[in-house]
Amino acid sequence: MGKELFYKNEISLKKENHENYEKFSGEYMNFLDYAKTERRSVKFLKDLLSSNGFVDLEKAERENIQTDKYYITRDDKVLVAFNLTDNIEDGFNMIAAHVDSPRLDFKPNPIEEKEEIALIKTHYYGGIKKYQWLNIPLAIVGTVIMNDGSKKEIECGLDDNDPVFVVSDLLPHLDNRKGEVSKVFLGKNLQAIASSLPICNEDDQNDKEDLVKANLLKIVNEKYGLKEEDFIKSEFQMVPTFKSKFVGFDKGLIGAYGHDDRVCSYTAIKALTDSQKLKKSASVLLFDKEEIGSEGISGAKSEFWAHAFERVLYLKGIKDPVFKTHLIFDKSDMLSGDVCAAVNPLYSDVHDPTNSPRVHYGIGICKYTGARGKSGTNDASAELIGKIVNLFNKYNVGWQITILGEVDQGGGGTVAKFFSEKGVNVIDAGTPTIGMHSPYELISKIDLYETYNAYKCFLENND
Ligand code: MN
Ligand code: MN
Numbered sequence: 001m002g003k004e005l006f007y008k009n010e011i012s013l014k015k016e017n018h019e020n021y022e023k024f025s026g027e028y029m030n031f032l033d034y035a036k037t038e039r040r041s042v043k044f045l046k047d048l049l050s051s052n053g054f055v056d057l058e059k060a061e062r063e064n065i066q067t068d069k070y071y072i073t074r075d076d077k078v079l080v081a082f083n084l085t086d087n088i089e090d091g092f093n094m095i096a097a098h099v100d101s102p103r104l105d106f107k108p109n110p111i112e113e114k115e116e117i118a119l120i121k122t123h124y125y126g127g128i129k130k131y132q133w134l135n136i137p138l139a140i141v142g143t144v145i146m147n148d149g150s151k152k153e154i155e156c157g158l159d160d161n162d163p164v165f166v167v168s169d170l171l172p173h174l175d176n177r178k179g180e181v182s183k184v185f186l187g188k189n190l191q192a193i194a195s196s197l198p199i200c201n202e203d204d205q206n207d208k209e210d211l212v213k214a215n216l217l218k219i220v221n222e223k224y225g226l227k228e229e230d231f232i233k234s235e236f237q238m239v240p241t242f243k244s245k246f247v248g249f250d251k252g253l254i255g256a257y258g259h260d261d262r263v264c265s266y267t268a269i270k271a272l273t274d275s276q277k278l279k280k281s282a283s284v285l286l287f288d289k290e291e292i293g294s295e296g297i298s299g300a301k302s303e304f305w306a307h308a309f310e311r312v313l314y315l316k317g318i319k320d321p322v323f324k325t326h327l328i329f330d331k332s333d334m335l336s337g338d339v340c341a342a343v344n345p346l347y348s349d350v351h352d353p354t355n356s357p358r359v360h361y362g363i364g365i366c367k368y369t370g371a372r373g374k375s376g377t378n379d380a381s382a383e384l385i386g387k388i389v390n391l392f393n394k395y396n397v398g399w400q401i402t403i404l405g406e407v408d409q410g411g412g413g414t415v416a417k418f419f420s421e422k423g424v425n426v427i428d429a430g431t432p433t434i435g436m437h438s439p440y441e442l443i444s445k446i447d448l449y450e451t452y453n454a455y456k457c458f459l460e461n462n463d
Contacts, residue, residue: 012362012398029244041099052273077288077298091331097264098290102126106236113213118195126291130185137164142236240439264337271455300415334426336416340364342432357432359444362398366428371411378416380427398450
């Protein structure tokens with residue numbers, strides 16, 4: 001007696017959804033294998049919006065195209081999409097997520113020859129455990145601004161026939177390094193082997209310096225038309241080449257690079273394109289730079305997304321669009337879609353067992369992240385959690401309550417707080433993930449589907 005009063009945290013496996021799990025996972029894995037960077041993610045999702053009738057806002061502004069469905073991007077790194085209803089001024093249902101993931105970025109002048117091996121020097125991007133990025137195949141993906149101002153997209157390592165790149169660690173036989181992991185595996189040693197054969201310099205037999213680097217630049221010049229200085233005018237990243245795969249005999253989990261946070265980005269855009277009969281206008285906002293604090297022109301701290309709202313209102317002929325945008329933010333609710341740290345059975349002691357997400361238990365509703373006395377977090381109100389939980393219960397969405405680990409264990413943040421600064425009522429809700437920020441993260445195919453379900457339910461029914 002009394003047990004019927006317990007909060008039932010249970011597995012979200014639903015018989016009627018078996019086919020959906022398979023189909024949705026397949027489409028998502030297909031997306032992830034393409035979307036290895038923020039630019040590629042935005043390109044894929046922009047095309048998806050376009051094929052579902054969404055119109056480029058800048059084109060619409062030029063040609064005064066009147067529709068309900070718009071999207072806008074900046075430098076192909078941030079994407080804001082709208083599906084408008086007649087009652088725009090009643091506020092929006094919004095979902096935000098991020099498309100950048102931890103990786104190794106080239107230094108601006110990256111190539112150096114050491115011991116007759118040409119290396120690419122990197123600076124890691126986001127919070128990584130450095131040793132996890134050693135001895136794995138890496139691809140290079142980059143964007144270069146050429147001398148004539150044109151943009152060139154370059155990639156090597158993603159195609160099965162391409163060579164790959166490796167940061168090679170010291171063999172155990174000769175490794176006497178001892179002490180803290182952070183002091184043994186140094187960021188400055190994240191240098192990838194990029195070439196090893198010297199150029200044939202038959203004209204000058206006395207020139208023995210940097211022949212491997214010369215060979216590398218010759219190949220890169222022939223293949224892509226680049227000179228060394230062009231690397232300074234570029235953004236290159238090294239990302240794991242691994243393809244996404246089901247994990248385990250039962251294929252319950254999906255292993256891949258970049259679930260954080262392309263899973264919430266993909267499900268949010270799918271929810272936007274699939275949702276029907278909206279109660280309110282809807283917007284999905286995808287950002288870059290979350291992993292380094294949402295700074296910069298493509299991060300959530302930039303006003304670009306807020307300006308996009310003003311531009312849409314202006315295009316719709318609404319008087320005083322800037323003022324009205326502020327009022328609209330005050331009346332809007334948002335799910336901040338980001339992955340949460342699921343219990344890893346090997347390290348369960350870093351979690352509080354009754355407040356931690358488990359794989360297969362549905363989307364994680366996260367009241368707060370932060371660290372040391374909830375510092376630096378958007379602590380969602382009872383009013384908003386009440387609204388969302390009641391909504392999910394009414395529509396049978398699989399959800400669970402989460403926080404980020406045990407008290408004083410560590411911490412982290414999401415984009416949520418940048419929207420509450422603007423008056424938007426926001427709560428974190430995203431997919432539980434094991435091995436977050438590693439080159440091969442794990443999520444559940446059930447949670448993937450429930451994340452999509454939750455976002456679609458929110459966009460369609462939250463009032
Ligand atoms: Mn994230
Ligand atoms: Mn992250």
